[in-house]
Amino acid sequence: MTDIQPPASGAPSKPALSREDLAARLAAAQEREAANTQAQERRRGQATGVNLGMRIGIELVASVLVGGGLGWFADEKLHTKPIFLLALLSLGFTAGVMNVIRIAKGLDQSGGLGRDGTRTKNDVAAPPVPADDDDD
Amino acid sequence: MAHGPMEQFNIEPLVGLKVGGLDISYTNSALFMTFAVLASFLVFFTATRRRTMVPGRWQSVAELLYEFNAGMVKDNVGKEGLKYLPFIFTLFLFILFGNILGLMPYGFAFTSHIIVNASLALFIFVSVTIIGFARHGLHYFSLLCPKGTPLPVALVLVPIEIMSYFIRPVSLSLRLFANMLAGHVLLKVLAGFVVTLGLLFGWVPLVAVFGVTLLEILVALIQAYVFALLSCIYLNDAIHLH
Amino acid sequence: MPQFDPTTFPSQIFWLAVSFIALYWVVARLAIPRVGEVIEQRARLVQEDIDRATTLKAETDHAIAAYEQAMADARAQAQDHIRGIALEIRAVADKKTAEVTATVNAQITDAEVRIAKAKTDALAGMRTMAAETARDVVGKLAALAPDAGTVDAAVAAALKETR
Numbered sequence: 001m002t003d004i005q006p007p008a009s010g011a012p013s014k015p016a017l018s019r020e021d022l023a024a025r026l027a028a029a030q031e032r033e034a035a036n037t038q039a040q041e042r043r044r045g046q047a048t049g050v051n052l053g054m055r056i057g058i059e060l061v062a063s064v065l066v067g068g069g070l071g072w073f074a075d076e077k078l079h080t081k082p083i084f085l086l087a088l089l090s091l092g093f094t095a096g097v098m099n100v101i102r103i104a105k106g107l108d109q110s111g112g113l114g115r116d117g118t119r120t121k122n123d124v125a126a127p128p129v130p131a132d133d134d135d136d
Numbered sequence: 137m138a139h140g141p142m143e144q145f146n147i148e149p150l151v152g153l154k155v156g157g158l159d160i161s162y163t164n165s166a167l168f169m170t171f172a173v174l175a176s177f178l179v180f181f182t183a184t185r186r187r188t189m190v191p192g193r194w195q196s197v198a199e200l201l202y203e204f205n206a207g208m209v210k211d212n213v214g215k216e217g218l219k220y221l222p223f224i225f226t227l228f229l230f231i232l233f234g235n236i237l238g239l240m241p242y243g244f245a246f247t248s249h250i251i252v253n254a255s256l257a258l259f260i261f262v263s264v265t266i267i268g269f270a271r272h273g274l275h276y277f278s279l280l281c282p283k284g285t286p287l288p289v290a291l292v293l294v295p296i297e298i299m300s301y302f303i304r305p306v307s308l309s310l311r312l313f314a315n316m317l318a319g320h321v322l323l324k325v326l327a328g329f330v331v332t333l334g335l336l337f338g339w340v341p342l343v344a345v346f347g348v349t350l351l352e353i354l355v356a357l358i359q360a361y362v363f364a365l366l367s368c369i370y371l372n373d374a375i376h377l378h
Numbered sequence: 379m380p381q382f383d384p385t386t387f388p389s390q391i392f393w394l395a396v397s398f399i400a401l402y403w404v405v406a407r408l409a410i411p412r413v414g415e416v417i418e419q420r421a422r423l424v425q426e427d428i429d430r431a432t433t434l435k436a437e438t439d440h441a442i443a444a445y446e447q448a449m450a451d452a453r454a455q456a457q458d459h460i461r462g463i464a465l466e467i468r469a470v471a472d473k474k475t476a477e478v479t480a481t482v483n484a485q486i487t488d489a490e491v492r493i494a495k496a497k498t499d500a501l502a503g504m505r506t507m508a509a510e511t512a513r514d515v516v517g518k519l520a521a522l523a524p525d526a527g528t529v530d531a532a533v534a535a536a537l538k539e540t541r
Contacts, residue, residue, distance in 0.1 A: 095303060162393065163386070180409040222402060223402065226401050249390060
């Protein structure tokens with residue numbers, strides 16, 4: 001008197017399998033959607049070493065130019081011939097060197113202004129961690 | 137090809153125009169600015185004529201540009217910065233197309249003229265300063281001195297930071313200018329070698345020209361990006377102070 | 379260097395301003411609204427699709443659970459039914475067995491009774507036979523005619539002894 005076993009273990013197993021598959025795909029889709037919004041914000045160009053060198057050079061040149069220019073202008077107006085030129089030139093040079101250090105440390109794009117360390121790898125152009133974007 | 141490497145930067149008036157003693161002739165530089173505007177317009181017009189859920193080639197380009205800029209502004213300035221997105225986007229497109237059109241044969245790169253870059257940088261500098269003072273009043277000066285700096289350090293630091301602040305527009309414009317200038321001069325000199333070395337050895341610099349051109353396309357993109365990115369960062373300083 | 383020729387500056391600045399404003403107009407009026415719209419719409423669509431898929435999947439899960447429940451119920455019911463029938467059958471069989479056993483037992487008892495009766499009958503017959511034989515034997519041998527009572531008692535005694 002064996003009871004007529006309904007194919008209980010057989011029949012629902014097939015839909016169950018594709019159901020798990022669907023669940024996995026759904027989860028993947030949701031994850032992808034969430035990741036997408038984040039990835040969009042991370043996707044960005046990475047500067048080359050040449051570019052970094054160029055930036056450092058420009059920063060130095062610009063700072064000396066600004067210092068020299070302002071100093072020369074002040075001397076012209078105030079008739080204090082070499083005083084402002086020398087003072088602002090050295091100040092400009094100092095500022096330039098500081099900016100270069102900041103760029104080299106990858107800390108800041110803007111040339112500092114008290115924001116050292118607050119913005120680190122968020123910014124690009126100076127990449128101390130170039131492989132960072134690969135893992136996400 | 138017998139021209140010097142600097143002649144490619146000559147400004148040639150195409151339509152003479154004088155207003156109040158100022159020469160504002162329509163020049164080759166102005167022509168390529170017009171091209172840059174038209175190119176941007178065409179890209180976005182054709183790309184968005186049929187807006188489809190699955191984007192075509194041009195729509196993809198347009199979306200990529202948009203998301204790139206929107207992401208840059210959002211990342212660096214935050215949600216409040218999005219109202220400046222049109223400006224940053226315009227800046228990016230203008231410089232990008234200016235750089236790339238300059239690389240075309242017979243092209244003219246208006247970004248290789250310091251006055252153009254300086255005008256843009258100065259405009260950004262002034263606007264950012266105005267935004268900063270409008271939002272924070274005199275408190276904006278605290279940008280020049282981090283909180284908690286001891287007085288003797290501040291005495292040294294503040295002049296340097298003031299100098300840094302004024303260096304911003306100069307380095308911003310100079311960077312773009314120097315990159316474009318160097319690239320174009322290099323290409324021109326290499327192209328000159330192709331001619332002088334003739335058929336026998338001319339292929340060596342020709343390969344170099346090809347490589348440098350590819351590199352310059354990359355530089356064109358990076359420089360447009362850096363210019364826009366730094367504008368974003370300056371804007372962020374003005375909006376969020378610290 | 380043509381870059382440092384100030385006579386070209388007004389023209390460059392002027393056309394820069396004009397084209398920049400034109401481009402700003404293109405970006406603000408055309409590019410950003412249109413592209414932003416399509417991107418937002420797509421994000422919304424994808425989110426909607428995912429949401430719908432999630433609800434549909436939940437519904438499917440629900441339906442499958444219900445189906446499995448129904449299946450289990452039906453199986454349990456069938457099992458019950460089968461068990462009931464088996465019990466019934468066993469009861470009937472037991473009853474039949476009991477009946478048969480009862481009949482057989484009755485027959486056995488009957489037979490035993492009959493055998494016992496036959497045995498007593500036989501014993502009784504044997505006693506009379508033995509008494510007659512004894513009387514005959516005694517009459518013939520001893521020419522005596524013992525009375526029936528004595529013979530019967532003697533037979534009974536003998537039977538008791540042999541037993």
